[in-house]
Amino acid sequence: MKKQTFRFSNSSTDFYFDASFKQLKEIVSKEHSIIITDENIFELHAAKFKGWKTIVLKAGEEYKVQATVDAIILQLIELEADRKTTLIGVGGGVVTDITGYVASIYMRGVAFGFVPTTLLAMVDASIGGKNGIDVGVYKNMVGNIRQPSFLLYDVSLLKTLPDAEWSNGFAEVIKHACIKDAAMFKLLQQHTLASLQRSKKVLAPLIERNAKIKIKVVQNDEFEKGERKLLNFGHTLGHALENQYQLYHGQAVAIGMTYAAGISKQLLKFKQTDAVVKTLEQYGLPTYASFDKPKVFEVLKMDKKRERTGINYILLERIGKGVIKSIPLTELEDIINQF
Ligand SMILES: NC(=O)c1ccc[n+]([C@@H]2O[C@H](COP(=O)([O-])OP(=O)(O)OC[C@H]3O[C@@H](n4cnc5c(N)ncnc54)[C@H](O)[C@@H]3O)[C@@H](O)[C@H]2O)c1
Numbered sequence: 001m002k003k004q005t006f007r008f009s010n011s012s013t014d015f016y017f018d019a020s021f022k023q024l025k026e027i028v029s030k031e032h033s034i035i036i037t038d039e040n041i042f043e044l045h046a047a048k049f050k051g052w053k054t055i056v057l058k059a060g061e062e063y064k065v066q067a068t069v070d071a072i073i074l075q076l077i078e079l080e081a082d083r084k085t086t087l088i089g090v091g092g093g094v095v096t097d098i099t100g101y102v103a104s105i106y107m108r109g110v111a112f113g114f115v116p117t118t119l120l121a122m123v124d125a126s127i128g129g130k131n132g133i134d135v136g137v138y139k140n141m142v143g144n145i146r147q148p149s150f151l152l153y154d155v156s157l158l159k160t161l162p163d164a165e166w167s168n169g170f171a172e173v174i175k176h177a178c179i180k181d182a183a184m185f186k187l188l189q190q191h192t193l194a195s196l197q198r199s200k201k202v203l204a205p206l207i208e209r210n211a212k213i214k215i216k217v218v219q220n221d222e223f224e225k226g227e228r229k230l231l232n233f234g235h236t237l238g239h240a241l242e243n244q245y246q247l248y249h250g251q252a253v254a255i256g257m258t259y260a261a262g263i264s265k266q267l268l269k270f271k272q273t274d275a276v277v278k279t280l281e282q283y284g285l286p287t288y289a290s291f292d293k294p295k296v297f298e299v300l301k302m303d304k305k306r307e308r309t310g311i312n313y314i315l316l317e318r319i320g321k322g323v324i325k326s327i328p329l330t331e332l333e334d335i336i337n338q339f
């Protein structure tokens, strides 16, 4: 099993790309580990969990809350987890966020690793050390930054992933291409959702490439002072939409990226909006959508990236080159109203 180690400011993480779930026991001992997963994954991949101590959570974002953390901690005590125990989050971003958080606070911190099982977790959520939970309507309001010791990638886990979750993950893949990797954007244009689902030979290296884009951005700016903000491309408007409408995260971000491309056209003479839109559609994502602009703008104004009168917006100079720009709120409102 090939291991690639990446260094972050206070620790390092071993990445096992193109591995198999079976090999988990070569990384950690079954005896000193506890897996945390959700009910869907546990049922769909039951055989894999044989012989592993496992805590099974209810599936869904609504369970990424303190009550679940409390329940996990009680089970850890029951299972006699101690400082030598490693917690392993096997799941999508909900499971990995919560596992990383519990591992950071249980006995003032124990080791943890992840086996991401959604495309979104493989390319985004499980990387970068942001762990946390939601509080009421406030997403990721409580948490910390602490890196996992390892990540094991088994692409075959995606065989059971529903189509909507694939699209969700591709929103972040397209985001990475837009801000950092023009060649990957071309590759995405040449494929479709269906062709990539069928071809492990293309998919596995594509996932690794995306993971490495995120790893590099995080290495350069672990605590989000600058470059890491680029990962918010499509997310400023996306979060505001997600807050107001029942949308998947990936759908909201896709609409956000469409508008961000349009704003880039106005402010930076970005010329490739149509290519962005077409690629999003190719991967089953929405683009231009009508929404209650004044209402969404109210939420957008409260965004964390706001600074006094302007808001830090991620725009594109060209595909493959994202930039951070402070836009006065009134100007932003005018531009969005023109769509
Ligand atoms: N920490 C970060 O940097 C970061 C970044 C992006 C997103 N996130 C978080 O990630 C979460 C979203 O992640 P997600 O989309 O993976 O959500 P998720 O964990 O809720 O998974 C989506 C659904 O897919 C199911 N599932 C997972 N793996 C499966 C498989 N292999 N086969 C069949 N079904 C499977 C899950 O049970 C769930 O119903 C959000 O809470 C978000 O805040 C965190």
Ligand SMILES: [Zn+2]
Binding pocket: 172, 235, 249, 253
């Ligand atoms: Zn996202």
